[in-house]
Amino acid sequence: MTQSRGHQVAVDFDVPARMRDGTILRANVYRPASEGQWPVLLTRLPYGKDLPMAGALLDPLQVARQGYVVIIQDTRGRFTSGGEWTPMQAEAEDGYDTIEWASKLNYSNGEVGMFGISYFGFTQWSAMTLQPPALKTAIPIQTWNNPLNGTTFRGGALELGTTAQWQMMMGLDVLLRRHRGEADPRILGAALYQLINDIDALGSQGYASLPLREFAPLKRNDVAPAFFDAFPYEMQQDRVNYMTILGKHEKVIVPTFNIAGWYDIFLQDTIENFRIMRTEGKTPEARQSKLLVGPWSHGGMNNPIGELNFGMGSTAAFIDLKIDLVSLQVRWFDHYLKGVENGIEAEAPIKLFVMGANIWRDEQEWPLARAVETRYYLHSNGHANTLEGDGTLSTTPPEAEESDNYTYDPANPVSTRGGALLMTPEYRSGPYDQRPIEQREDVLVYSTPPLEQDTEVTGPITVRLWATSSAPDTDFIARLVDVSPDGYAQNLTDGIIRARHRHHAKGEAPSLIEPGQAYEYEIDLWSTSNLFKQGHRIRVDITSSSFPRWDRNPNTGHDLGVDAEFAIAQQTILHDAEHPSSILLPIIPAAN
Secondary structure (H helix, E strand, C coil), X not given: CECCCCCCEEEEEEEEEECCCCCEEEEEEEEECCCCCEEEEEEEECCCCCCHHHHCCCCHHHHHCCCCEEEEEECCCCCCCCCCCCCCCCHHHHHHHHHHHHHCCCCEEEEEEEEEECHHHHHHHHHHCCCCCCEEEEEEECCXXXXXXXXXXECCEECHHHHHHHHHHHHHHHHHHHCCCCXXXXXXXXXXXXXXXXXXXXXXXXXXXXXXXXXXXXXXXXXXXXXXXCHHHCCCHHHHHHHCCCCCHHHCCCCEEEEEEEEXXXXXXXXXXXXXXXXXXXXXXXXXXXXXXXXXXXXXXXXXXXXECCCHHHCCCCECCCECHHHHHXXXXXXXXXXXXXXXXXXXXXXXXXECCCEEEEECCCCCCCCEEEEEEEECCCCCECCCCCCEEECCCCCCCCCEEEXXXXXXXXXXCCECCCCCCCCCCECCECHHHHCCCCCEEEECCCCCCCEEEEEEEEEEEEEEECCCCCEEXXXXXXXXXXXXXXXXXXXXXXXXXXXXXXXCCCCCCCCCCCEEEEEEEEEEEEEECCCCEEEEEEECCCECCCCCCCCCCCCCCCCCCCCCEEEEEECCCCCCCEEEEEEECCCC
8 A cells, every 4th residue: 555645545456357258357456545436547458567568658556646546457368367369359349348347346436538558549449439438538649540551551561660579579478378387387488588589689680581471580489470460461451440440530429638759650640530539529529639749759758769859848757847748647537537627628739849949839720720831842963862962852843854763672771760660679769860871872862952041840741752663563762851050860750652552542452563654652751840940951861661660672563471582673763844753841931
């Protein structure tokens, strides 16, 4: 029992909850020790209710002292809970059943809110789609709505860096459960030794395993069948409906407080969750949803982020030097679960961090209504290769210009360097100087002259790229970069398109390209908010790989994951009057 400001706290471990099929899921319950009934805050996660991650963003002891019952539950098939572990497939029904169970506990007042990040943000959305009567609000942090937009695939490319690392880490508990009760402990020891060695070697060599359909680090450990299930159904939306929220938002009737990061792997979907609820929410309550976006990576909300220090006021502990993230969440729950009139519903629906200026700012809508969509065009004399090349970027449309060419060799891919990542320790997320990869001949670099005035870019960003390839299928990657006067090249956001999936957003089936034929590719760079200061330069990098974040396109046109060998592609980027390659930037007019 713990005593501090507020209530004494009692903790009940491994409390059972029976699901509709009889499966028992177990939770730790943190509650005021005194007599009474309290609102419930629930999170459901597959990472272990007894491990530090469970309370990393909402300390259950601290919050229970403030008059809440906090329940942290192991999801089905994980750690202390029963059932079989099949990622994401039972979360809607199990979430509904757990909410109803929690609302009827003798120390519950029947009002339930949910909280959590990433997978346990998804468990919130899944439950919300079934409209459990006791659920009144939720705070999903950094989570997805469409697995084909950054979870398993992005622009048609496999999110190899994230999926392989995540599946292997999840395999530790799989092995422990598989060998539970084993008479010879050496069998479990050998299995764990093999998996841990493969996890440690993933970044240095495991990611390069071929063919992908026989991905050796996962195949030999036999801990992640879901990884291999994705290959035959590449980019088929109906096959991932169980892990998709997009298209189901209309079933959600409660307000959500969505929290995102500019360098998060689920940035755009978190923003879209807010936008859809705010503008298309089924109920007035749902349309009270809010959004907070920091300069954060996935789960990383302190300084530095990547190589940069955005200031103490950028961190989750000192948001705008006014409030910490735990207190902010409690304030939200106080209003929606306790009826406290604390003014939170009257505040701006959006609070975002403007990088470069390093300030927080309130906004009323997304995208920002005052943003001026401004097209910057790619230019060169045919030698934009490397940061020493002649590539430029301007608002002047091109006329007759030489194209740029480079060789994409999947056996020698451009290495991932920063960005919206969740990978092994060799590949850190966030902003990193891009000059080491901009030295490569297979990276095209287009920069404005030094800016004559501060220029803010806040909103969604799209590149329209005209290109030809010698291959029947290939990839193109675009990246937005802020270049300081000293040359430091800060990556802001990027995106990829796999040629065969160039029309996926339009609902069209995949199709190979005709070698040598020019195609226009739309590359979604998601969103950012950054002040390019006077004297800085706006830069766009174009290339064909970022490995191992995304799988290497072998340039063969074969089915995903079957190739053990590669073909070399000759890439041509066009930027002339008939093929005006460009980036569309939402420019925020300077305040008068």
